[in-house]
Amino acid sequence: MNIADVYTLLRPQVAEIEQEIQSNLTSRIRRVQEVGEYIFQSGGKRLRPLLVMLTSKLFAGDEQRAVRIGGVVEYIHTATLLHDDVIDEASLRRGRHSANYHFGNETVILVGDYLYSKAFQVLVADGDPRVQKTLSDVTTLMSEGEVFQLVKSFDFSVSLEDYFDIIEHKTAILIAACARCGGYTNADIDEDHAKTLWDFGYNIGMAFQLIDDILDYMGDTSRLGKSVGTDLKEGKMTIPVIKLRDMATEAEKSRIKSLIEQQQIPAEDDLAFVIKLMQRYDIRTHSLEVAHSFLHKARESIDRLPASEYRDALHVVADYVIDRQL
Amino acid sequence: MNIADVYTLLRPQVAEIEQEIQSNLTSRIRRVQEVGEYIFQSGGKRLRPLLVMLTSKLFAGDEQRAVRIGGVVEYIHTATLLHDDVIDEASLRRGRHSANYHFGNETVILVGDYLYSKAFQVLVADGDPRVQKTLSDVTTLMSEGEVFQLVKSFDFSVSLEDYFDIIEHKTAILIAACARCGGYTNADIDEDHAKTLWDFGYNIGMAFQLIDDILDYMGDTSRLGKSVGTDLKEGKMTIPVIKLRDMATEAEKSRIKSLIEQQQIPAEDDLAFVIKLMQRYDIRTHSLEVAHSFLHKARESIDRLPASEYRDALHVVADYVIDRQL
Numbered sequence: 274m275n276i277a278d279v280y281t282l283l284r285p286q287v288a289e290i291e292q293e294i295q296s297n298l299t300s301r302i303r304r305v306q307e308v309g310e311y312i313f314q315s316g317g318k319r320l321r322p323l324l325v326m327l328t329s330k331l332f333a334g335d336e337q338r339a340v341r342i343g344g345v346v347e348y349i350h351t352a353t354l355l356h357d358d359v360i361d362e363a364s365l366r367r368g369r370h371s372a373n374y375h376f377g378n379e380t381v382i383l384v385g386d387y388l389y390s391k392a393f394q395v396l397v398a399d400g401d402p403r404v405q406k407t408l409s410d411v412t413t414l415m416s417e418g419e420v421f422q423l424v425k426s427f428d429f430s431v432s433l434e435d436y437f438d439i440i441e442h443k444t445a446i447l448i449a450a451c452a453r454c455g456g457y458t459n460a461d462i463d464e465d466h467a468k469t470l471w472d473f474g475y476n477i478g479m480a481f482q483l484i485d486d487i488l489d490y491m492g493d494t495s496r497l498g499k500s501v502g503t504d505l506k507e508g509k510m511t512i513p514v515i516k517l518r519d520m521a522t523e524a525e526k527s528r529i530k531s532l533i534e535q536q537q538i539p540a541e542d543d544l545a546f547v548i549k550l551m552q553r554y555d556i557r558t559h560s561l562e563v564a565h566s567f568l569h570k571a572r573e574s575i576d577r578l579p580a581s582e583y584r585d586a587l588h589v590v591a592d593y594v595i596d597r598q599l
Numbered sequence: 600m601n602i603a604d605v606y607t608l609l610r611p612q613v614a615e616i617e618q619e620i621q622s623n624l625t626s627r628i629r630r631v632q633e634v635g636e637y638i639f640q641s642g643g644k645r646l647r648p649l650l651v652m653l654t655s656k657l658f659a660g661d662e663q664r665a666v667r668i669g670g671v672v673e674y675i676h677t678a679t680l681l682h683d684d685v686i687d688e689a690s691l692r693r694g695r696h697s698a699n700y701h702f703g704n705e706t707v708i709l710v711g712d713y714l715y716s717k718a719f720q721v722l723v724a725d726g727d728p729r730v731q732k733t734l735s736d737v738t739t740l741m742s743e744g745e746v747f748q749l750v751k752s753f754d755f756s757v758s759l760e761d762y763f764d765i766i767e768h769k770t771a772i773l774i775a776a777c778a779r780c781g782g783y784t785n786a787d788i789d790e791d792h793a794k795t796l797w798d799f800g801y802n803i804g805m806a807f808q809l810i811d812d813i814l815d816y817m818g819d820t821s822r823l824g825k826s827v828g829t830d831l832k833e834g835k836m837t838i839p840v841i842k843l844r845d846m847a848t849e850a851e852k853s854r855i856k857s858l859i860e861q862q863q864i865p866a867e868d869d870l871a872f873v874i875k876l877m878q879r880y881d882i883r884t885h886s887l888e889v890a891h892s893f894l895h896k897a898r899e900s901i902d903r904l905p906a907s908e909y910r911d912a913l914h915v916v917a918d919y920v921i922d923r924q925l
Contacts, residue, residue: 302743304750356712360705379686382708383745386682386715390739393719397731405723405731413716417628419709424630 276593279586283326286336290322293344297391308376308384312351321346321448324590325455328470331583334458341399342458346451348392349412353447355385357419361507403467404454411450418442427508429530433515437479440486445478469574473587476571481594483564486511490548491557502544508533512560513551520554561595568595602919605912609652612662616648619670623717634702634710638677647672647774650916651781654796657909660784667725668784672777674718675738679773681711683745687833729793730780737776744768753834755856759841763805766812771804795900799913802897807920809890812837816874817883828870834859838886839877846880887921894921 280287298309322343329339358371359378373381389412396405422439425431452474456462489504490513504511510518510533518526529547532539539547551557568591575587606613624635648669655665684697685704699707715738722731748765751757778800782788815830816839830837836844836859844852855873858865865873877883894917901913 300743302747302750305743305746308746352712356708360708379749380746382682382686383742383749385712386678387739387742387746389712389715390735390742394732394735394739397728397735400728402723402726406720409716409720409723413713413720416709416713416716417626417631420631420634420706420713421628423705423709424628 274582274585274589276589279323279327279589282582282586283323283330286326286340287319287323289340290319290326290343290347293340294347297344297348297395300387304376304380305384305387308372308380309388311375312355312372312384313347317347319343319347320590321350321451324448324451324474324587325458327583327586327590328452328455329458330455331578331581331587332456332459332462332466334455334462335460336458338399338401338458339455341395342404342454345392345395345399345408346447346454348388348395349408350447352385352388352392353415353419355381355388359385360419360423361503401457401460403457407450407454407457411446414442414446422509425510427534427536428510429518429533431510431515436510436512436515440479440482441475444482444485445475448478448481449474466578469577473571473574473591476567476574477591477594479567480564480571480591483512483560483567484595484597487513487557487560487564489513490551502539502547505532505544505547506538508536512563513556514547516556516559517547517551517554520556520559521550525550564595600908600911600915602915605649605653605915608908608912609649609656612652612666613645613649615666616645616652616669616673619666620673623670623674623721626713630702630706631710631713634698634706635714637701638681638698638710639673643673645669645673646916647676647777650774650777650800650913651784653909653912653916654778654781654800655784656781657904657907657913658782658785658788658792660781660788661786662784664725664727664784665781667721668730668780671718671721671725671734672773672780674714674721675734676773678711678714678718679741679745681707681714685711686745686749687829727783727786729783733776733780733783737772740768740772748835751836753860753862754836755844755859757836757841762836762838762841766805766808767801770808770811771801774804774807775800792904795903799897799900799917802893802900803917803920805893806890806897806917809838809886809893810921810923813839813883813886813890815839816877828865828873831858831870831873832864834862838889839882840873842882842885843873843877843880846882846885847876851876890921 294313298306298313300306300309325343325346326339328334329336355372358373359381362373372384376384393409396408399405418439418441422443425435425439449471452470453467456467456470486504489511490502492501505514514529514533518529521529529550532543532547571591572588575584575591578584620639624632624639626632626635651669651672652665654660655662681698685699685707688699698710702710719735722734725731744765744767748769751761751765775797778796779793782793782796812830815837816828818827831840840855840859844855847855855876858869858873897917898914901910901917904910
């Protein structure tokens with residue numbers, strides 16, 4: 274089974290989630306709908322809803338609820354992307370102009386708020402306090418974590434621990450919540466299983482963000498849908514730079530430090546210098562090792578759950594997280 | 600009874616709400632807490648929580664729940680203020696530097712998200728689906744309405760109907776929700792009463808925003824806590840300008856039109872020109888009439904509810920909405 278097979282396995286459900294996403298976009302204000310359509314038509318892999326559906330299927334959950342919650346998590350994810358793009362002044366997202374470039378920051382902030390509210394509206398209608406608690410806890414932690422990331426921007430001395438804290442809150446806990454909430458679509462799932470699903474999601478989430486951060490230096494723009502070196506520009510200390518910092522000579526370190534701290538767009542040759550150093554120290558391999566260690570934990574979690582084609586599919590998703598663009 | 604007496608009547612409850620607001624600000628991320636404290640220490644009248652408490656008392660509701668929901672509505676209100684200030688690039692709020700001026704737009708967007716999420720977290724813990732539905736519906740409508748306001752900015756031809764639509768969504772429905780949710784702290788309140796509370800809140804909310812919009816041209820900066828003429832600068836067509844447009848000569852109209860449409864800060868003498876015209880046409884009186892008509896409806900609603908000192912207090916709040924700074 275590969276990732277395409279997983280999407281094939283769940284084709285009707287994925288189509289239903291897509292319809293759920295579209296139908297909740299209907300707004301009496303045309304501009305809101307336009308922005309919504311612009312964002313959601315730009316694609317995205319719908320990885321989070323897919324995870325909800327897979328863990329729901331694994332525990333024979335209520336499919337309609339999984340569709341609904343799938344839509345909710347994609348809304349929450351998209352709301353965070355919209356606000357991030359405003360914050361990062363991003364002009365590219367998924368290979369085309371970001372919504373803020375197109376519609377202006379003001380509208381995009383508000384449509385982000387709209388998607389958050391819509392998400393909670395649907396959760397209220399769904400009526401499961403476990404899902405409501407999981408997702409309201411996670412969104413609270415996510416916004417706190419984003420502030421922490423801002424606080425740590427342009428700070429060359431960020432510890433690996435702080436970095437893990439940042440990516441945990443930025444990415445891993447929402448994916449963890451997806452895996453757990455899929456389980457909750459079975460009203461009788463026991464909390465041990467729910468916890469195992471969370472752990473699985475958490476660990477693939479960590480691996481996912483690590484890979485993202487590696488690709489930011491080592492991917493290519495056309496496949497990435499955004500520019501290489503964005504994190505350097507934004508003064509974000511991610512796994513490749515942290516690894517590089519810990520291996521480089523004092524002279525090299527001092528130049529990288531000034532690039533991180535300068536709060537402006539690095540020159541072409543500065544970026545080239547960093548990327549060349551990363552090649553010299555084989556930062557790709559060192560960073561990938563970290564991602565693999567999280568993935569290993571994810572696989573251990575999932576193997577404690579009952580065997581089925583859906584469990585196999587979760588393994589495929591785990592592999593895909595690492596292999597997607599490397 | 601005057602507004603001070605109302606605050607005295609509910610002194611212990613208002614203190615508890617204040618403590619609720621503070622205690623939920625505790626965040627593992629120091630910056631989040633700092634921003635939170637900065638905003639909530641800048642005061643504000645806590646009108647929305649007060650309303651929740653009054654309507655709760657009127658129906659002998661659960662006081663602890665009213666405290667909790669009071670905190671929630673203040674969080675939602677503050678989140679919208681934070682995002683509005685970023686959007687309007689405001690530098691003053693409640694008489695001092697706005698949070699975005701102080702901490703930067705990025706942090707403020709995220710702390711707004713944090714407050715929204717916290718609000719829903721508390722609502723999930725509170726567990727009343729009627730309150731959850733009311734407030735998630737309202738926040739969704741509010742963000743849509745804000746987009747509509749943006750769409751209609753710099754548009755001199757805005758109808759009175761569109762203006763009412765804007766202030767309804769921007770202000771009235773949250774205040775309506777406060778009044779209704781206070782009622783819901785009594786588990787057995789019937790829906791007719793809940794509807795009456797909504798109508799009361801809605802109408803004082805409409806009056807409240809009308810007064811705000813009148814004060815924007817006719818208040819004084821020191822008591823207002825923000826500059827006079829902000830709405831003109833932002834190209835917002837509010838009641839005084841709409842009334843003026845409908846009474847002015849063609850020549851006057853054409854100058855006002857260009858001021859609204861120019862998308863830049865009006866010169867001192869342009870603002871003086873508009874304010875002088877407003878005096879000449881007695882726009883204050885014409886605009887106040889509209890506010891009074893909403894207030895009249897509010898009073899009619901509240902008189903359908905059982906008499907008590909809390910009902911008297913609601914009348915005082917209604918009066919206060921109009922009299923506060925005129």
